[in-house]
Amino acid sequence: MAKGLFIAFVAVFIGTVWCMSEPNYFDPVIESDVVNDRGKPEFHAIINENENKVSRIRPALKATDRDEVGGAKFICGYDIVKHKKKLEMPFVIQVTNRTTGEAEIRVKEGFKLNYEKRKHYRFSIVANDCGMPRRISNPAVVMIKVKDVDKFAPNFENASYYITIEEGKLYDKFLTIRAVDEDKSQTFRDICGYNILTPNVPFEIDADGNIRNTKILEYSRHRNFIMKVVAKDCGGKTSKPVSVNIFIKEICRNGWQGISDKTTYFAGSGRQKVAENARLRMCDPTCTPDNVSVKMTLATKHIGKGCDRDTFSITSQRKICGASGESVDLLPPPPLADWTQNLQTDDGHESDQVFFFNGENAAIVPENYFNHTLDQQFTISTWMKHDFSDDYDTPHKKVEKEHILCMSDGEEMNRHHYAVFVHGEKLVLLLRREPTTEAEMEIFKPAEWRWHIPQINDAEWHHYVISVDLKNADQNSVKLYIDGKLLLQDKTVFEEIDDWPLHKSSKVHYTKLSVGACWQGGKSRFEHYFKGYLAGLSVLKAKRESDRVIRCLNNCKESLDFHAVGEMQTGSSVSFNNEMTEFNISGKDVAEVEKLLHEVAYVNVRSFPTPGRRKLLLQTQLKCNGETVTLPEVQTYVMVQEPPKPIITITGSKNLTKLVFEFERGLLVFEDIKIEASKTSETREEEEEDEEDEDKAARLALKVSKAMLAQETSLKEPRTDILLDSCKIEADPPLNLFYEHLSLPTHIMGNLGLEWSETNDGVVITNADTIDRYISVLKKIHYYHNEPSILNSRSLALKCSSENQRFISNMFITKLVAVHKEPEYNNAANVQSNVHDQPVEHDAMQRLSSKITPDVVASTSNFGMAAIIVVCIGFLLFMIILGVIRIRAVHRRTQVVQVDEKQEMEWDNSALNITVNPMEQEVQQVFEYEDNVQQALRDDTDSEDDGSDFHDEIDSSDEEVRPPGKDQLEWDDSTLSF
Numbered sequence: 001m002a003k004g005l006f007i008a009f010v011a012v013f014i015g016t017v018w019c020m021s022e023p024n025y026f027d028p029v030i031e032s033d034v035v036n037d038r039g040k041p042e043f044h045a046i047i048n049e050n051e052n053k054v055s056r057i058r059p060a061l062k063a064t065d066r067d068e069v070g071g072a073k074f075i076c077g078y079d080i081v082k083h084k085k086k087l088e089m090p091f092v093i094q095v096t097n098r099t100t101g102e103a104e105i106r107v108k109e110g111f112k113l114n115y116e117k118r119k120h121y122r123f124s125i126v127a128n129d130c131g132m133p134r135r136i137s138n139p140a141v142v143m144i145k146v147k148d149v150d151k152f153a154p155n156f157e158n159a160s161y162y163i164t165i166e167e168g169k170l171y172d173k174f175l176t177i178r179a180v181d182e183d184k185s186q187t188f189r190d191i192c193g194y195n196i197l198t199p200n201v202p203f204e205i206d207a208d209g210n211i212r213n214t215k216i217l218e219y220s221r222h223r224n225f226i227m228k229v230v231a232k233d234c235g236g237k238t239s240k241p242v243s244v245n246i247f248i249k250e251i252c253r254n255g256w257q258g259i260s261d262k263t264t265y266f267a268g269s270g271r272q273k274v275a276e277n278a279r280l281r282m283c284d285p286t287c288t289p290d291n292v293s294v295k296m297t298l299a300t301k302h303i304g305k306g307c308d309r310d311t312f313s314i315t316s317q318r319k320i321c322g323a324s325g326e327s328v329d330l331l332p333p334p335p336l337a338d339w340t341q342n343l344q345t346d347d348g349h350e351s352d353q354v355f356f357f358n359g360e361n362a363a364i365v366p367e368n369y370f371n372h373t374l375d376q377q378f379t380i381s382t383w384m385k386h387d388f389s390d391d392y393d394t395p396h397k398k399v400e401k402e403h404i405l406c407m408s409d410g411e412e413m414n415r416h417h418y419a420v421f422v423h424g425e426k427l428v429l430l431l432r433r434e435p436t437t438e439a440e441m442e443i444f445k446p447a448e449w450r451w452h453i454p455q456i457n458d459a460e461w462h463h464y465v466i467s468v469d470l471k472n473a474d475q476n477s478v479k480l481y482i483d484g485k486l487l488l489q490d491k492t493v494f495e496e497i498d499d500w501p502l503h504k505s506s507k508v509h510y511t512k513l514s515v516g517a518c519w520q521g522g523k524s525r526f527e528h529y530f531k532g533y534l535a536g537l538s539v540l541k542a543k544r545e546s547d548r549v550i551r552c553l554n555n556c557k558e559s560l561d562f563h564a565v566g567e568m569q570t571g572s573s574v575s576f577n578n579e580m581t582e583f584n585i586s587g588k589d590v591a592e593v594e595k596l597l598h599e600v601a602y603v604n605v606r607s608f609p610t611p612g613r614r615k616l617l618l619q620t621q622l623k624c625n626g627e628t629v630t631l632p633e634v635q636t637y638v639m640v641q642e643p644p645k646p647i648i649t650i651t652g653s654k655n656l657t658k659l660v661f662e663f664e665r666g667l668l669v670f671e672d673i674k675i676e677a678s679k680t681s682e683t684r685e686e687e688e689e690d691e692e693d694e695d696k697a698a699r700l701a702l703k704v705s706k707a708m709l710a711q712e713t714s715l716k717e718p719r720t721d722i723l724l725d726s727c728k729i730e731a732d733p734p735l736n737l738f739y740e741h742l743s744l745p746t747h748i749m750g751n752l753g754l755e756w757s758e759t760n761d762g763v764v765i766t767n768a769d770t771i772d773r774y775i776s777v778l779k780k781i782h783y784y785h786n787e788p789s790i791l792n793s794r795s796l797a798l799k800c801s802s803e804n805q806r807f808i809s810n811m812f813i814t815k816l817v818a819v820h821k822e823p824e825y826n827n828a829a830n831v832q833s834n835v836h837d838q839p840v841e842h843d844a845m846q847r848l849s850s851k852i853t854p855d856v857v858a859s860t861s862n863f864g865m866a867a868i869i870v871v872c873i874g875f876l877l878f879m880i881i882l883g884v885i886r887i888r889a890v891h892r893r894t895q896v897v898q899v900d901e902k903q904e905m906e907w908d909n910s911a912l913n914i915t916v917n918p919m920e921q922e923v924q925q926v927f928e929y930e931d932n933v934q935q936a937l938r939d940d941t942d943s944e945d946d947g948s949d950f951h952d953e954i955d956s957s958d959e960e961v962r963p964p965g966k967d968q969l970e971w972d973d974s975t976l977s978f
Contacts, residue, residue, distance in 0.1 A: 024072035024131030030063045030140040041140040048147045049113040054105040063101035063127035063137055072131030075101035081124040089123055115148035116184045148185035150235030156242045164247040167219040173210035179231035179239055192234040197241055198227035219250035220257055252283035255631045267609050267643035271561050271601035274616060278597050280590050287624040292593045296600060298560050298581040299615040307556035308610050313804050314536030316725045316768035319753050321552035327540040328370045330515055331355055339363045359531040362517035372407050372513045376470040379540040380420060386532035387459040399424045402530040406518035412507040414522040427451045429466050432502040447499035449478045463554050467544045484554030557606040564599035602638045607721055611642040646677040646722055648809035650798055657817040660788035669796055669814060670778045675771050677722040723768045727800040730762040739787045745780040791818040
């Protein structure tokens with residue numbers, strides 16, 4: 001029975017399972033469009049070693065099943081077929097979509113891929129469906145490539161690097177450093193570059209680790225360099241810095257050592273030695289120099305006209321040098337001359353005005369400005385900068401004349417009377433004289449003087465002076481000075497050409513004087529244009545300029561200096577050129593030459609030198625064992641710093657209120673003017689450079705600080721070394737010259753050598769002179785108005801400058817206010833207190849003006865004003881007469897009242913004896929320059945006579961009233977009863 005029950009149970013169980021199972025007829029299929037040589041589908045995948053999921057697999061991993069019902073149609077999973085080497089696979093396959101059979105490959109939990117251990121994985125997989133029983137697909141092959149990531153930074157093979165190189169060489173490479181990377185892939189194990197972290201070192205490194213220097217190294221400046229270098233792999237990781245220590249090895253070579261690359265110079269610091277630590281080194285022990293020659297050259301050609309000269313106009317420079325005031329400037333600045341308006345100029349602030357002639361422009365000098373004729377004695381001078389034209393070297397090209405100055409016929413004919421021109425490499429003076437007698441018509445006379453000189457076309461500034469004296473018919477009747485030096489009349493550079501005199505012609509009625517070309521009267525046009533630069537073109541007639549003045553006009557304010565002549569030993573010699581820019585030392589002993597070179601200094605005596613570099617060149621030759629050895633040139637420079645600029649300040653009364661009748665007599669508009677020059681508020685900007693040598697830096701800093709301290713101290717007080725060279729008075733609105741004008745002390749200005757020009761816009765006073773002398777002139781300038789009844793107010797603006805507009809003052813404006821009505825007031829109280837003041841009329845007018853305010857503007861008749869003045873003066877005179885009579889009665893002696901000759905009213909004083917008070921005599925000022933101003937500026941003609949002549953022209957009512965007790969005798973009115 002038990003057996004039957006068991007059989008029944010089994011039958012029921014089998015039937016139940018059979019009833020629960022579904023049909024599963026087909027195996028899953030893994031699909032791939034890539035098939036290997038065995039016909040199996042393949043999948044290729046890439047994974048980074050630091051990733052947990054295979055994100056790049058081609059084609060996509062999926063499987064399908066043809067069953068249509070039950071779980072057999074779904075894909076439940078993938079199995080990895082174990083590798084024959086029985087290596088554990090670090091991957092699992094997870095189904096992401098059972099319907100489509102899509103799946104992804106992931107790294108097993110706890111596993112980490114390592115490219116350095118295994119780069120590739122290959123295994124087989126099968127898919128199984130969800131049917132019961134489960135069916136398995138055909139196998140497929142999966143190949144996974146592990147991709148390396150940059151895990152390791154590069155490391156240098158050495159902890160540090162050391163190398164020694166020689167100075168004075170440029171190496172292609174002198175050291176190679178190498179870094180390695182522990183990454184196995186070529187992408188990350190390769191070093192893609194090296195970088196130098198230390199800034200501003202003269203080295204560079206390439207991608208292969210080769211180090212080279214970028215400039216020649218000197219042991220005297222740097223004995224070693226320590227720099228940091230890093231390597232970078234191609235993945236971007238950077239190594240730790242490694243130290244590279246480069247030692248510079250000194251090599252022995254002949255030449256100078258210890259000369260600094262730069263010498264800093266400040267204005268007012270005096271002499272600055274440029275080679276005080278220089279030493280001459282000889283490497284050959286067998287060489288004992290028999291003679292050493294050293295030449296030091298100061299190059300200043302880049303500054304203005306080739307040197308740091310005073311930046312005054314040519315007219316002011318001529319005055320400073322004591323040149324004749326009769327010289328005429330043919331190229332005045334455009335504001336002062338209409339014929340130079342169309343010429344191209346520079347700003348003219350750093351020197352006298354420079355004019356550029358481009359070969360197409362010229363200027364005609366008016367005859368009313370300069371008489372064209374020349375006497376038998378004259379001097380022509382100019383600054384000129386000229387170069388060859390572009391087609392000068394063209395074969396068979398005719399060389400054209402380039403006229404600097406030309407006086408020619410103005411009409412009908414093309415005769416040139418006199419001219420100065422450039423012709424190729426020659427400077428030529430043409431002078432065709434007109435005969436005075438018939439006999440002279442047939443006499444050949446010198447008419448052209450030609451100088452063949454290299455300076456003409458060297459594109460540098462030079463000063464040319466042609467001095468002519470035809471009264472003395474000798475070989476020195478015509479002289480040429482170049483840069484202040486007389487050119488010797490050598491036949492190799494000079495020739496004199498004779499010609500017939502000019503015949504007089506009735507066709508020509510006038511001439512023209514042109515600058516920059518020559519006027520052809522017969523053609524009515526300019527020809528022979530000049531191409532170059534001109535400045536300070538002037539002509540002095542009837543006399544020759546002295547050699548002293550010519551040298552002064554070329555004086556350079558900067559030079560080399562040497563003060564150790566007394567320390568020279570026998571066998572040594574030193575010499576300078578005329579400009580003090582070349583210095584030569586010669587000696588047998590090297591130590592002696594070094595000692596003399598130590599004493600060479602740079603000096604610039606200008607108060608405000610032009611800032612910038614001045615190159616110094618040192619050339620050396622020595623004789624050794626009978627042979628001449630030339631040592632390498634040494635180049636250094638002097639850096640002239642920008643000096644603090646002065647501030648020129650004008651102060652005074654800005655309002656001047658007067659009665660209208662005083663405008664007719666003339667007002668001193670700048671009577672209390674003050675002009676001062678003081679230190680600027682700007683901070684000096686100093687150039688900063690690295691200095692490795694601490695001792696040298698300390699010495700330099702000490703020297704610079706002393707110079708700056710001296711300069712600061714000298715500028716704390718108002719400066720007296722400033723020369724003004726122009727003052728301009730501008731009227732706003734312009735003057736109506738029919739009834740108003742400014743009166744200048746022309747006699748004093750003429751004695752001082754000042755020039756002036758007057759227009760309805762105002763007055764311009766020019767030429768260099770001291771501030772005090774300019775003040776003395778400005779204080780004596782009067783303003784006159786002939787119809788003051790129509791005047792209410794007038795503004796005058798004053799502005800002064802120094803060094804040709806380089807330093808400009810503030811604009812000082814004074815306002816003149818005319819009062820047309822006198823206020824009513826009781827003047828009896830003032831009569832007694834001022835009864836003895838002299839002059840009486842002036843004192844009364846001063847009291848009247850002091851009580852008038854600017855807002856009293858009502859008009860009154862001239863008759864009424866005159867009546868009031870007469871009454872006041874009569875009353876005052878009456879009081880004076882009573883006082884005199886009373887004093888005579890008490891003291892029984894005579895007293896006198898002196899009355900100025902120019903008083904408007906007089907009385908009969910024939911009964912009075914006159915005693916002259918010596919204290920009342922006017923003392924005139926005599927203006928003299930400070931000791932540091934050039935002697936040439938001193939003018940002994942500034943005597944008392946000059947001043948008194950001027951004061952005689954001023955109405956007595958405008959003179960200053962002197963207080964009693966200082967310049968005048970007082971009345972004893974102690975016994976007066978009224």
